[in-house]
């Protein structure tokens with residue numbers, strides 16, 4: 001995994017209540033203290049903001065706007081994974097497992113309902 005993601009995941013993990021995260025001093029600790037619904041709400045907001053940024057960029061806005069919103073979405077996704085005891089490395093492993101498997105072929109090979 002990229003060391004950037006590793007470092008971010010480690011900092012996020014350190015913000016859990018069980019690891020002494022302080023909601024008064026840390027945004028991530030505050031999210032963990034609020035729980036599932038607050039984290040899921042942020043995912044929804046950041047996903048929508050990413051969609052809107054892409055539309056804005058298509059309409060002529062600076063492409064950095066899309067980078068900024070995607071970073072927010074990735075960051076909050078890593079908080080979500082941590083909340084459920086999962087890591088970015090596990091997502092990268094899943095992507096690696098899929099490498100070279102065409103999405104069209106994979107879908108066609110699924111058992112029919």
Ligand SMILES: N=c1c2ncn([C@@H]3O[C@H](COP(=O)(O)OP(=O)(O)OP(=O)(O)O)[C@@H](O)[C@H]3O)c2ncn1[C@@H]1O[C@H](COP(=O)(O)O)[C@@H](O)[C@H]1O
Nearest residue numbers: 008011012015025026027028029030042045071072075076
């Ligand atoms: N990468 C990030 C990161 N990206 C975005 N954010 C915060 O995510 C929050 C939500 O962004 P919004 O634009 O939606 O702001 P908002 O509307 O004020 O947010 P809400 O109060 O409604 O949640 C803002 O407070 C951002 O600062 C981040 N906060 C922290 N990190 C990383 O997490 C580490 C730990 O952060 P703390 O736990 O705060 O020390 C930091 O060192 C960074 O590496």
